[in-house]
Amino acid sequence: MSLEADLYQEIILENYRSKKNRRRIESATLQAEGANPSCGDDLELFLSVHDGIIVDAAYDGVGCSICCASANLLCDSLHGRSIGEARSILEGFKGMLLEDSVPEFADDISDLEAMQGVKHYPVRIKCALLAWNTLEGLLDGVQ
Amino acid sequence: MKQSTFYSPSSSGLDLSELRAQFPILKRSMRGKRFSYLDNSATSLKPEMVIAAEQRYYTELSANIHRGVYEFSEQATVEYDQAREKLARFVGAGRNGSIIFTKGTTESVNLVAYGWARKFLGPGDELVTTEIEHHANLVPWQEACKATGASLRFIPVDPDGSLRLDELDEVITERTKLVAVTAMSNVTGYMPDLSRIIEAAHAQGALVLVDGAQYVSHHPVNVSSLDCDFLVFSGHKMCGPTGVGVLYAKNEILEQMDPLIYGGDMVTKVRRDQAVYKPLPDKFEGGTPNIAGVLALSAAVDFLSEIGMQRIAEHEHGLLEYMVERAELVDDLVSYGPTELGVRGGIFSFNYGDVHPHDAGALLDQEGVAVRTGFHCAQPLMRVFGVTGTVRASVYLYNTTDDIDALIDGLKRIKDVFG
Incomplete structure (x- = not known):
């Protein structure tokens, strides 16, 4: 087990560096801020939902590579999905990190599994979950 | 990175090996490496007595x-x-x-x-x-x-x-x-x-x-x-x-x-x-x-x-000078605090390139180096520096130049991952 193999894999570093979803959506229909007070990571999550479908997702803010990679993957995974599907992806992701459950993500979002190694580093789980906990708060507000 | 010796632990008159032997935790290794404890501002190690x-x-x-x-x-x-x-x-x-x-x-x-x-x-x-x-x-x-x-x-x-x-x-x-x-x-x-x-x-x-x-x-x-x-x-x-x-x-x-x-x-x-x-x-x-x-x-x-508080202060000042001199030879390392070392105790806060402090700290941990990362319960000062956090290395009486070498050498691993 090495940090490079578990945490800093190429796929995570690519998502960390990616600027694709790192932006603000001025016309977002849902928007929330999430922060980890212990480390100063601070993100804003933006969703554009039309007719129950997430047509765009983005994040902005500051965070470590794990936090930002996870946020980028989250945004990618939500494109074109319904609120219901988003809830089940969220559940799968949190289960993967918190309950050791075996993830069953659709093929087009199987990159999410790259975050699995984070569970070996308890102090970094909160980094990986920041965007997802923020998403959970947003979805809880949607009927 | 160039090796240099600016400071000899013996100049403060402390018998480091005798001192270190009194701290049971220094016998442990961390992540399979020599344990370099540089988080003394958070808490110190405890001697046997x-x-x-x-x-x-x-x-x-x-x-x-x-x-x-x-x-x-x-x-x-x-x-x-x-x-x-x-x-x-x-x-x-x-x-x-x-x-x-x-x-x-x-x-x-x-x-x-x-x-x-x-x-x-x-x-x-x-x-x-x-x-x-x-x-x-x-x-x-x-x-x-x-x-x-x-x-x-x-x-x-x-x-x-x-x-x-x-x-x-x-x-x-x-x-x-x-x-x-x-x-x-x-x-x-x-x-x-x-x-x-x-x-x-x-x-x-x-x-x-x-x-x-x-x-x-x-x-x-x-x-x-x-x-x-x-x-x-x-x-x-x-x-x-x-x-x-x-x-x-x-x-x-x-x-x-x-x-x-x-x-x-x-x-x-x-x-x-x-x-x-x-x-x-x-x-x-x-x-x-x-x-x-x-x-x-x-x-x-x-x-x-x-041991004597004055000797402890002198030992740590020597380590700070050594750390600053070694850090000056590292490209992309930005440190914080007055450059006049006479008004500083043994604390060295820095950022390495655009690597987030947590990522830097996590990779240093793999080298057995314990540092603190984040805003150090000092958010107003982070705003003064215009950063969200730093990596902080802080020394105490039992630290040696080996600990600082492990830190500086560990930066290479960060560079390998984040380029």
Whole structure:
């Protein structure tokens, strides 16, 4: 087990560096801020939902590579999905990190599994979950 | 990265291998590597004699103080009182000041914020602090101001995190009732000229609280010649156990202050509707104190005094100089704090390229190097520096140049991952 193999894999570093979803959506229909007070990571999550479908997702803010990679993957995974599907992806992701459950993500979002190694580093789980906990708060507000 | 030797541990006269042998945890490896502990600003490691003192209380005394009439309780009481006297001598408290045991620096600050500030401050009064403080020496004052209507003012800070003391007169005025300032920044190691601040405050009739959490464990202190009104510090940063700290204050001020904790062991007479409190220092130590912790802290003071605080300070200064010189040879390393090292203790905060401090810290951990990452409970200072966090390496008496080499060499692994 090495940090490079578990945490800093190429796929995570690519998502960390990616600027694709790192932006603000001025016309977002849902928007929330999430922060980890212990480390100063601070993100804003933006969703554009039309007719129950997430047509765009983005994040902005500051965070470590794990936090930002996870946020980028989250945004990618939500494109074109319904609120219901988003809830089940969220559940799968949190289960993967918190309950050791075996993830069953659709093929087009199987990159999410790259975050699995984070569970070996308890102090970094909160980094990986920041965007997802923020998403959970947003979805809880949607009927 | 070029290797260089700017500092030899022997120049401070400390026998490092003999010293290090007294710290059991230094025999451990971390992530399979030599354990390089550079997080001393967060807490210090504990020598065998401190651990033994804590254990000895439970194996040989285990009795409450100030209550029992039996031998072990009497002995515990005597040793507890002796610890208080030892701490008083350690910080140079004369007969006009007292040592109050608390659970740490934060509680000590709160004791003054509740017992003094909330009692004596009012609208129109001002409390002066700085943007370089640890949150423990800021948040209690924010709340005290909210509760009393007093205002909070700040000594201006330069971009390098040092205080603009030439503007003291504009901030400390006849409205100032208290100045709360750190003796050493927990982010940069910067040590402001306390005498100048205390003189300016006293000239306006204001009291001064010195946050010694980072300073007392590394430098000789004499509160009598410094003439501060309050000094707060923690045991666990000075080779002592967690859960015990100190408030030193002048007796004339303590006499006027209210306790923070009310209950048993701090009263002489209790009737249905009222109670009479014990004299100093007991009125501030309600409930059973951390007896084992106080006795272990007393052992820590013996340990430090045996080495000598001046030698510890010199050793750490040598390590700081070595760290700064090695870091200067690293591309993309940005450090924070005054470049004049004479005003700094053994703390080195930096960022490496655009790598987030947590990522840097996680990779250093893989090299056996323990550093602190994040905002270090000093968010206002992070704003001054325009960063969300830093990597912080902080040294103590048992550190060697090997620890610093491990840190600097570990940066290579960060570069390999983040390019």
